[in-house]
Amino acid sequence: MAYQNSPTIVSETPGTKHYCTCGESANKPYCDGSHSRLNTGKSPKMYEVTDSRRVAICDCGHTGKSPFCDGTHSTL
Ligand code: FES
Numbered sequence: 001m002a003y004q005n006s007p008t009i010v011s012e013t014p015g016t017k018h019y020c021t022c023g024e025s026a027n028k029p030y031c032d033g034s035h036s037r038l039n040t041g042k043s044p045k046m047y048e049v050t051d052s053r054r055v056a057i058c059d060c061g062h063t064g065k066s067p068f069c070d071g072t073h074s075t076l
Helices: none
Strands: 008-012 015-019 045-049 053-057
Antiparallel strands (some): 008 053
């Protein structure tokens, strides 16, 4: 899998988002359907963004508060 050891920082706008949890998307932090094509057994995390703000999306796959980074990557 293509997980990274740091979050992806994005400036979000309101709307429904589908964040990659498999690590294989070419459009991180968003799902691009790779989880299905590669049979990862994972599925995207749907999240409703209600206001524009910068967020850190987990890309190590170990966060305890998906889809957001909780710092776990720094302990791995
Ligand atoms: S591409 Fe990773 S969850 Fe869809």
